[in-house]
Amino acid sequence: MLPSISFSQHDIKTWRRSSSMPPLKGTDLNGREWNLADLKGQSVLLNFWATWCAPCKEEMPTLQTLHELGEADLVLLTVNVRESIPHVQRYARSTGLTLPILPDPKGVIAKAWGIVVYPSTLLIDTTGTPRQFVTGAVDWSGSEALGWLRALRQPAR
Numbered sequence: 001m002l003p004s005i006s007f008s009q010h011d012i013k014t015w016r017r018s019s020s021m022p023p024l025k026g027t028d029l030n031g032r033e034w035n036l037a038d039l040k041g042q043s044v045l046l047n048f049w050a051t052w053c054a055p056c057k058e059e060m061p062t063l064q065t066l067h068e069l070g071e072a073d074l075v076l077l078t079v080n081v082r083e084s085i086p087h088v089q090r091y092a093r094s095t096g097l098t099l100p101i102l103p104d105p106k107g108v109i110a111k112a113w114g115i116v117v118y119p120s121t122l123l124i125d126t127t128g129t130p131r132q133f134v135t136g137a138v139d140w141s142g143s144e145a146l147g148w149l150r151a152l153r154q155p156a157r
Contacts, residue, residue: 010136012148015122021130022112024077026102029089034102037128039075043152044124045140047078048110051091053118055137060097062140067099069141073126074149077102081110081118125152 024036024046036044047063049056067076079102080088088103104110113122121134131152138145 010134010138012132012134015130015133021124021128022109024079024102024109024113026079026104026109028077028100028102029085029092030100032100034077034100036077036124039124040128041126042073042075043126043149044075044077044122045149046122046124047076047119048081048104048113048115048121049078049119050081050083051088052083056119059119059137059140060095062138062142062145064097064099065141071149073153076100079104079109081115082107123148123152125156127156129156131156 021036025034027033036046045063045066049060051057063076063078066074077100081104083103084105085103088101091097092101102109117135119135119137121138122130123132123134124130132148134148140146
């Protein structure tokens with residue numbers, strides 16, 4: 001018998017922070033430089049997580065699946081919060097994660113974005129406008145989440 005994954009409840013809301021997003025620049029665990037401001041024209045899934053967070057670990061395989069599907073106009077970025085880089089590198093290796101992971105060992109990025117619940121995910125449309133904010137674990141390869149991602153490609157209503 002295969003183990004079943006049961007996703008925790010999640011909550012999705014319209015992003016209601018100030019009109020401008022905090023900057024997000026960093027180098028992922030693979031050495032690639034990222035700057036959120038440079039990603040206009042693509043939709044972005046920005047996920048904040050930690051290895052000490054059980055719901056984060058629950059949803060991470062589905063984020064990896066989404067990354068492996070590699071849709072051309074979707075950028076998936078994850079920010080690992082308040083953990084040492086060597087610890088996150090070991091975790092990524094042991095679990096087979098190859099998606100972009102930006103380390104935030106002191107929690108500076110998470111604080112700037114007002115993140116207090118893990119996992120938290122911001123969905124940003126192709127104009128660089130944040131549309132939705134999701135808290136809690138999500139099956140990112142499931143039909144509900146894929147619908148949210150498709151909606152990012154459509155003009156805001």
